[in-house]
Amino acid sequence: xxxxxxxxxxxxxxxxVVDTHGARVYIGRCHEERPEEVVLLDADAHEDGADGCxxxxxxxxxxxxxxxxxxxRVAVPRAEIASIRRLGDVSQAxx
Amino acid sequence: xxxxxxxxxPMKEELTRIGFRELVTADDVDRFMGEAKTGTAMIxxxxxxxxxxxxxRPGVTLALRHxxxxxxxxxVFAGQDVExxxxxxxxxxxxxxxxxxxxxxxxxxxxxxxxxxxxxxxDAKTIAWDLVAVFDEHCATLKK
Numbered sequence: 001x002x003x004x005x006x007x008x009x010x011x012x013x014x015x016x017v018v019d020t021h022g023a024r025v026y027i028g029r030c031h032e033e034r035p036e037e038v039v040l041l042d043a044d045a046h047e048d049g050a051d052g053c054x055x056x057x058x059x060x061x062x063x064x065x066x067x068x069x070x071x072x073r074v075a076v077p078r079a080e081i082a083s084i085r086r087l088g089d090v091s092q093a094x095x
Numbered sequence: 096x097x098x099x100x101x102x103x104x105p106m107k108e109e110l111t112r113i114g115f116r117e118l119v120t121a122d123d124v125d126r127f128m129g130e131a132k133t134g135t136a137m138i139x140x141x142x143x144x145x146x147x148x149x150x151x152r153p154g155v156t157l158a159l160r161h162x163x164x165x166x167x168x169x170x171v172f173a174g175q176d177v178e179x180x181x182x183x184x185x186x187x188x189x190x191x192x193x194x195x196x197x198x199x200x201x202x203x204x205x206x207x208x209x210x211x212x213x214x215x216x217x218d219a220k221t222i223a224w225d226l227v228a229v230f231d232e233h234c235a236t237l238k239k
Binding site for chain 2: 012013014015029042056063066067068069086087088
């Protein structure tokens with residue numbers, strides 16, 4: 001029981017890690033997968049090396065408890081996206 | 096703007112009918128947490144999201160059939176009981192808000208937290224198995 005939006009893509013409602021071809025990684029709840037962009041809700045982003053933290057470290061930290069949102073909604077252009085994976089599949093163990 | 100109470104009523108009842116105390120005000124939360132200063136307690140942050148809460152509620156229901164479980168159980172409803180949800184999140188420390196979510200306390204201290212991303216896309220049995228392991232680890236007192 002609840003609200004479902006089956007036409008928004010298989011990752012709709014799933015918190016995902018969006019790795020880009022650049023230094024930035026996004027984490028947010030996937031709202032919609034469009035041909036030209038992926039729309040995330042309640043999203044945050046991290047630049048590799050910012051705050052002395054690599055993207056891998058940031059992602060592992062996020063995998064424990066989630067992220068503090070920077071944006072209610074952000075659209076990431078497909079051209080920037082290297083991969084999309086579920087945050088729930090990221091290992092929480094520090095390396 | 097909160098959801099229509101009639102819409103969330105059956106989602107609330109999925110938990111209240113198995114013994115969850117519904118917390119709708121900040122005072123309700125403070126009172127519950129005051130009682131939870133000793134022993135074990137669980138707060139479920141319920142939500143309308145079918146992608147995650149649709150698995151969370153039956154998962155929690157299954158887990159609570161386990162012999163070892165929290166002594167006190169309560170729920171707030173995100174997006175509906177806004178004040179209570181905010182106050183409950185105050186007890187979760189620095190953990191970013193998400194819903195649904197599950198917080199387990201022992202002697203008033205948060206000992207385990209299941210954020211939304213560890214619930215979404217998982218079936219009720221998987222969620223329940225994980226919770227049962229957490230109950231076995233932290234809930235020494237048996238309550239049936």
